[in-house]
Amino acid sequence: MSFQQELRQLFPGQIRSVDATGNNEIVILLNRSDVAPFAKYFLAEHHARLATVFAEDRVAPERTYYIYYVFDRPGESPWLILKVPISSYEPSFPSLAADMPALNWQEREIQDWFGIVAQGHPNPRRVALHDNWPDVHPLRKDFPLEMVLPPFVGEQHVYRPTLGEGVFQIPVGPVHAGIIEPGHFNFAVAGEPILYLQLRLFYTHKGTEKLFENMPIHRAVFLAESISGDSAFSHGTAFCEAIERAANIQVPSRAQYMRTILLELERVTNHISDVGAIATDVGFVIANAHAGRIREMLLGICETLSGNRLLRGMVSIGGVRRDWDESQLEALEPTLTLVEREFRDLVRLIESSDSTLDRLEHTGILRPEKAKMLGVVGVAGRASGIDLDIRRDHPYEAYSQFDFRVPVYDAGDVWHRTQVRIDEVGQSLRIIRAAMAGLPPGPHRAPAQPVPPGNCAMSAVEGWRGEIIHWVRIGENNRLERCKVKDPSLNNWPAIVEAVEGNIVADFPVINKSFNLSYSGTDR
């Protein structure tokens, strides 16, 4: 019995249609919003993972909202998307967050952005819109992008109180001591150990998803590059892939190889600077100096290959904007050899420093069962037993051509998050070399073509932090109707709360750094 027949038999009368025409996704449209039995069935019987949930306002054309639940089934390449209609009259949907804590924030985001109530959510407070915002729902189509809201007054967020003798509250941020992005951390401490941490993010919310709507697609590529500046190429590629799938654009194989090389360069660059930054957060500053030096070598290559140190302005719909000539490629191998050698020395320095390892091992432990419950992805997931890597599980670009190992550990401490990065640097350098060796000739970009309105598609890219998901609906005149962005940080922030519990305040910076999550990618 096929999967579709099985579904129709199990859930008679509940499925309106199944669209399996896309090679990347199977879209199941339900008749009503009763999604829980489906979710439970996919999770229990197919061992699926609920990757993301998001909404779309189709009230004007179809008199309904939709909520999309994206499932990832082990060993199955196509994503499973449950498309659930939500009545536009007093809109609400049944919350699954009580059983699936991974959805906690994402369901609340739907409440905030669309005013669709998550019925039965255990903690239905605002998450994306701060408490001092008026009662607005910015992703509704009748909310204008340039709406001028009245001035905000002060902070009205109520934190869980800190009670008991010798128990204190330490508020930190949004402006932090280091050169990092803004967010608020509220620690409850009993002496040195942290009792619990409350997070408050979305300080850098700049209307990105709203801004995508109605934006010409060629411009939107640059906006995608600005979702998270350290992942400009990954987000840019994820966006372009979504459009290419929606428009059925074939990316030439040379461009796929070029993208693969640049994606891996982005990973190596960020992983190496993270290894240095983790060492510096426990006082081993010299390691960071070396990491900074190696990073500069890599940024030099990035600039030579793309014209920008952070790989901006390179990816485009249908491929990449500029081809490479021999002179650009010549510099690559000598630099990679140097980077490899210098990074090996750096790792040796760290491993030979007992006082450094002592601070990293058994610090900030995220247990595999917690990681699974919270839907943690990427580096942090792989250090806590979550064996996921989009490059292997849903190959895109040229990844299916290369052999690489996905490092997975169970320990879940700061050191193993560092170890995953160290291992991945080695694997990435292998991929880059193999892609260089096999770089096919031919065009670097598919010819520009109009994108058919109404089409939708999803893409997933394993950014250096983890799984990046973009979902698009194309509008008229080569413009976007909707672009949903899910940065891996969104899954992983709640994991930091788990990982810091019982650790001393002084270890918070290194625990936070070992996750190194994006605020802007979360806040958009």
Next chain:
Amino acid sequence: MFNILQKTFRVGIATSNYPQADARISAQFRGRPQFDFTVWRDARPAANVCPTGAIAIHDRAQVRQVTVDYGRCIFCGECAEASSDGAVRMTREFELAAAARGDLVLKADYALLPDGSHAGLKEAIVVPARARLGKRVDAAIQKLLGRSLAIRQVDAGSCNGCEQEIVALNNPIHDIERFGIHFVASPRHADMLLVTGPVTRNMELALTKTYAATPDPKVVVAVGACGISGGIFGQNYASLGGVDVVIPVDVYIPGCPPRPEALLHGILLALGRLGTLRKNSAS
């Protein structure tokens, strides 16, 4: 310990000699797009592809005014690709910081032709930004010897791209401490706020409070296209636009993001002003 020292000696000095020597940048680096206003026949293709509206056209009566705003530019190079008349060319110039917002804007008036193209450059305001800044910076470096500057960085809503390059100022290659400049953990210890943007609604209060907590005399530097103008985010329900919408700005550093040498150049430019500010507040 021995390993550490051995490695350090083996590496030797890695630090760049910029600004005394030229910056080591690759041939492909996209810096300032240069506009030859005299040969430009049609600005529409460039304006159409510009992702941030840095190139804009205003037609009134028979006159077309073309404005180029380096404070919005993200240096993507699309304008040069789109302009078939060769009037737009990407250069490797990155020293673009300016003390006045207006110094980043070029304007040219043309006679508008019936087919929508234009001819006959009537008037152009093309600021010789680089020459004017160069002198100031040299003076600043001289003044700088023996002086220290404390910077507090504020991310008021950035994508984290600018932060990547600001962090790079502290690595051994760019090593901003060689100028006696260092980053501090509190605005109360700072002489300068280095602010990235766009300023979000949610960061407006934090930015104003940080500004108020910084003792006078203080200098504010707005970093990157978003810090200067809101960049690709512009102004919307969640974004207020550039830093100067919220607090006064002394120096603007264009880029997306500005490379570390561009940041250094802008900070040194701002220092020239700090000297005079300090004199004023002492008297």
